[in-house]
Amino acid sequence: MRDRTEPPEPPRPAYSAQYGRPPREPMFNVPPVLTWFLAALWLVHLARVYVLTAAQNQAFLLQTAFIPIRYATPLDQQSTAWLWSPLTYAFLHGSFVHIFVNSIWLVAFGAVVARRLGPARFTIFWLAASVVSAFAFLALNWAEPVPVIGASGVVSGLMGAAARFAFPRSGPFRRENAHFLPRVGIVEALRNRTVLAYVVIWFAINLLTAVGFSPGTGAGVAVAWQAHVGGFLLGFLCFGAFDRRHWT
Numbered sequence: 038m039r040d041r042t043e044p045p046e047p048p049r050p051a052y053s054a055q056y057g058r059p060p061r062e063p064m065f066n067v068p069p070v071l072t073w074f075l076a077a078l079w080l081v082h083l084a085r086v087y088v089l090t091a092a093q094n095q096a097f098l099l100q101t102a103f104i105p106i107r108y109a110t111p112l113d114q115q116s117t118a119w120l121w122s123p124l125t126y127a128f129l130h131g132s133f134v135h136i137f138v139n140s141i142w143l144v145a146f147g148a149v150v151a152r153r154l155g156p157a158r159f160t161i162f163w164l165a166a167s168v169v170s171a172f173a174f175l176a177l178n179w180a181e182p183v184p185v186i187g188a189s190g191v192v193s194g195l196m197g198a199a200a201r202f203a204f205p206r207s208g209p210f211r212r213e214n215a216h217f218l219p220r221v222g223i224v225e226a227l228r229n230r231t232v233l234a235y236v237v238i239w240f241a242i243n244l245l246t247a248v249g250f251s252p253g254t255g256a257g258v259a260v261a262w263q264a265h266v267g268g269f270l271l272g273f274l275c276f277g278a279f280d281r282r283h284w285t
Contacts, residue, residue, distance in 0.1 A: 071151045074163065081129065101129060103171045139189060146198075163191055169194070169268060194269065201226055205218060220280055236273070239269065247262045
C-alpha cells in the first residue's frame with residue numbers, strides 16, 4: 038500500500054514586530070556554483086567573438102559543438118570530439134541574445150536547484166542534463182550534419198527539476214526559500230494545478246517550435262526542441278536521483 042504520509046512544510050523563520058518585515062531575497066542572489074557556470078558561458082562566448090579569428094572560431098566549433106553525424110562515422114575516421122562534445126556544446130552560443138536569454142533562465146530556475154543540490158550535485162546534474170539533451174537530439178536527428186550549441190537543454194532540465202519541489206501546494210513558483218520545500222513525487226507534482234499548467238504550457242511551446250513556430254530566433258536559425266524535451270524529462274522524472282535531501 039502506498040504511504041500517503043507527506044512531509045510537513047518546512048518551518049519559516051519567525052520575525053518579531055520589533056524588526057519589521059522579514060528581509061526579501063535579492064533579485065539576483067546567485068549561488069557561487071551557478072555564478073561559475075555563467076562566467077564560463079560568457080567567457081567562452083566573448084573569446085569566440087572578440088579573440089578568435091573567423092577561421093579559429095570555425096575550427097573551435099567543429100571540435101566543441103555537438104554534431105550528430107559524428108556518431109554515424111567510424112571513430113578511426115574522425116577526431117575524439119565525439120567524446121567531449123556532448124558536454125562542451127552547452128558552453129557555446131550563437132549570439133548575445135542567445136546567451137543572454139539562457140542566462141536569465143539559468144538564474145531564474147538554476148539558482149533554486151543549485152541551492153538545494155549543492156555545488157557537487159548541481160555540477161553532476163548540469164553535466165547529465167547536457168548529455169541527455171544532446172542524445173535526445175541525436176535520437177531524432179541521426180547522422181545529421183547540423184551542429185547543436187547552447188545551454189537550453191540544461192535550462193530545460195533545471196525547469197523540470199524545479200517543478201518537483203519549487204511550487205508550493207498552492208500558489209506559483211517561488212524563488213525565496215524554495216529550496217527548503219519538500220520534494221514531491223511525479224504523480225503528486227502533476228496533481229498540483231500550477232505544476233500541471235506549467236508542464237502543459239512548456240510542452241505546448243516546444244510543440245509549436247517543433248512545427249516551425251519560433252518567433253524571435255531569426256531567419257535560418259533552428260531551435261533544438263528535441264534537446265529541450267530530453268533535458269526537461271531528465272529533470273522532472275529523474276530529479277530524485279540527484280536530490281538527497283531528507284525530510285523528517
